[in-house]
Amino acid sequence: MKMVAERCGVSVATVSFVLSGRRSGQVAASAATAERIRTVAAELGYRPNHAARAIRTGRSGLVLLSLTQLSDPWCQSVSHAVNEASADRHLQPLILADGDWGEVLDTQPVDAAFLDAGTGADLDRIRGLVRRGLRLIVFSDDLEPDGFDVIRSPQQPGCGLAMEHLLADHVRIGCLTGSDPSRPGWHREDAYFAALQEAGIKPESDHLQRYTHDLAGVYDAALRLLDRADPPTAVFASSDFAAITVINVALRLGMSVPDDLAVVGVGNTEEGTQLHPSLTSVGPTEFFSTLADLIIQLAERPDDHQPTRHDFPWQLHRRESS
Structure with a gap:
């Protein structure tokens, strides 16, 4: 990071601000300066040290997607949308394919997690994760927000x-x-x-x-x-x-x-x-892009976030097969 700062003629703090993806703070950079920093960083092969960042900021830069069946186009659409939405936000999706999300989240720090199937039987485990400070979005037909966001799509x-x-x-x-x-x-x-x-x-x-x-x-x-x-x-x-x-x-x-x-x-x-x-x-219409935005916003930890239920009513999308 120091070499990038020297090449660009700016402070290390400015380089850190730009490469961290932050959008507000005490340090700022013009659009031209930010673009120059990113270009030089790429030329020098700069790679962020996620472990060091996690220690410094308390954030891992990871978003967990717990998907029941990765071969299903629905799960693939979720994964694709989150990958696209996180590309310029310095967040890396971590996909758990039909695994035990509770066990993974007990050991792997993440900034937010999406569970594609939550029921009343999962509520105690979900509440336990929330008490530890984990930010969750749960797709569920019957759960209500209780320290976590709920995606409702009847x-x-x-x-x-x-x-x-x-x-x-x-x-x-x-x-x-x-x-x-x-x-x-x-x-x-x-x-x-x-x-x-x-x-x-x-x-x-x-x-x-x-x-x-x-x-x-x-x-x-x-x-x-x-x-x-x-x-x-x-x-x-x-x-x-x-x-x-x-x-x-x-x-x-x-x-x-x-x-x-x-x-x-x-x-x-x-x-x-x-x-x-x-x-x-x-x-639903435009479900996947909207869901991805919600997950990314949650991972960026807004201080004023209140657990919310997000409703997505269904529609018939008539195409050639019928």
Whole structure:
């Protein structure tokens, strides 16, 4: 840092201010000076000493993302959005893929953490982390802010929108859902059964197929649902991950989407929008970028932050697959 200061003709304090990413304080630098410092630092191969910074500032520069299934496009969209948002904020996302977030947070200092699935059973552990000063954002349908922020995005009304959309043109509707009750989205099949009952349609037992949470498991379940003499004409999938696999299996079987099979997923993920045909899905609008901003803001530790519930209502995003 001293060499950067000498090359730029400024103080070490100014270099520290610019390279730390701080936006306020007793030391300031013009935009031109800040750009010159960053350029010289890059030329000299400067790398910040995160351990020293953590000791000096009490911050680690790390943000933990606890994601249930990293292969799922929803989790990938969260990771991508946070990576983009943190790129110029001197924060490094640390991804925990389907691990024990409590155990990791007991040993790894982070500036903030996002948990993608929190329930009442987790409340005592979450409160324990909050008492230690950890800043948390928890995605949950039932928890309320209690020293931590809550992301609320009600699933059942949104899944009802998906079924309402399919029922406008279809009677024989299949459902692809997970097999593990502890996973997010387990109860989304309730909206499937409720919508069929309201429409006066008796569900066929083999029109609901469960999958294990890996690509092979989803593929096998989609194949069981579609590879038959009289397959359903539409599928409600409990995640975009499952819906994308349904489309791939349908195309492999020679079916046309949406002419032979309409497909709707859950999550409104970036991968679904880039698919051909693009995936109709239910979910919030601009959810991932907004969530990323909330996580980064929390990690930057505003003194006046109050634990908040952030509500994200779902919408139907109609695209080519239906």
